[in-house]
Amino acid sequence: MGKSRAFLEMLSLVESLAGTDTTVLVTGESGVGKELVARLIHETGSPRGTYLAHNCAAIPEGTLESDLFGHVAGAFTGAVGARRGLFAEAEGGALFLDEIGDISPRLQAQLLRVLQEGEIRRVGESRVRRVDVRVIAATNRDLAAEVRAGRFREDLFYRLNVVQVRVPPLRERRSDIPRFVRRFLERSVRKGEPVGEVLGPDAMESLLTYSWPGNVRQLRNEIERATLTTRGRGRIERRHLSEELRDGGASLPAIAGTLREQVERAQRRIVLGTLQRHRWNKTRSARSLGITRQGLIKMIHRLEIPMQPPAAMRRSWEEAPTGEAA
Ligand SMILES: Nc1ncnc2c1ncn2[C@@H]1O[C@H](COP(=O)(O)OP(=O)(O)OP(=O)(O)O)[C@@H](O)[C@H]1O
Ligand SMILES: [Mg+2]
DSSP states (O other), X not given: OOOSHHXXXXXXXXXXTTTOOOOXXXXXXXXXXXXXXXXXXXXXXXXXXXXXXXXXXXXXXXXXXXXXXXXXXXXXXXXXXXXXXXXHHTTTSEEEEEXXXXXXXXXXXXXXXXXXXXXXXXXXXXXXXXXXXXXXXXXXXXXXXXXHTTSSOHHHHHHHTTEEEEOOOGGGOGGGHHHHHHHHHHHSTTTTSOHHHHBOHHHHHHHHHSOOTTHHHHHHHHHHHHHHHTTTOSOXXXXXXXXXXXTTTTTOHHHHOOHHHHHHHHHHHHHHHHHHHTTXXXXXXXXXXXXXXXXHHHHHHHTTXXXXXXXXXXXHHHHOSSSXXX
């Protein structure tokens, strides 16, 4: 799933939870892969029982209540048979509640009760039942801010936030981008072709310098779109990428960012371009930039540039054996 520093740090937190069944809150921007991480938490934790997942967003309160806690026959119009509900079905295992920031105050209260007392009540029934289920929740909202705004119960927040696993945004783990690209290309129509044949170096440079507000999901869509644009023939070059990527997101004021972000973006482009010109020879690249080799390596780490040339960027000088790479 990734080898970047930011991702490995997150992984070591997940590994430290092995053998436990504490409640975990998975946070991170939209599209970072929270669902996959939640599953991983279950698998490395105590994967004794079932793992059930439910998305709480955009479900009417009543439906969500019966999804989670079950209902008796005839509890409401349409409730023909009885239903046990996900908490009962996940007994002894884990229940992943996605988009937890979206649930109503009434359901927040019921969820608090499960977490505190291990008790649920089916809709239309007064009997209380006991459940033993590990809860893994996820949200792309800032739950602490939701608490301050009075939209999310503080006591529930603390119950959920026992351990928080923050999945880093793609721009903090850029060195994983080539790996993702390879994976998404393999899934596309170009199966079997080496990545270096399918993607050009300038396209890879754009992918490595872009800010990715939509994270891994956006990267996957971009690769799929580009594959369609080339209709599976010829290499994906920068001109096949979406407009936003071609200009590095610079035309979007919201993405242009702070001075520091803009400076970093420029530095990333300069360092990548220089490395590419010198076939990723660090000594020569450093000399041409007027910095020490050590300084360059520090910069490569700070800017999250891959240490080794991604296949797509290696390919371009293999094509031109005599001169410098384009
Ligand atoms: N490590 C990964 N490997 C392969 N695909 C990934 C990885 N991480 C994320 N993805 C892909 O990115 C997309 C978004 O992932 P996911 O649905 O888990 O995001 P999310 O964090 O839950 O976003 P949201 O908050 O919008 O629901 C999915 O299609 C998923 O397949
Ligand atoms: Mg999600």
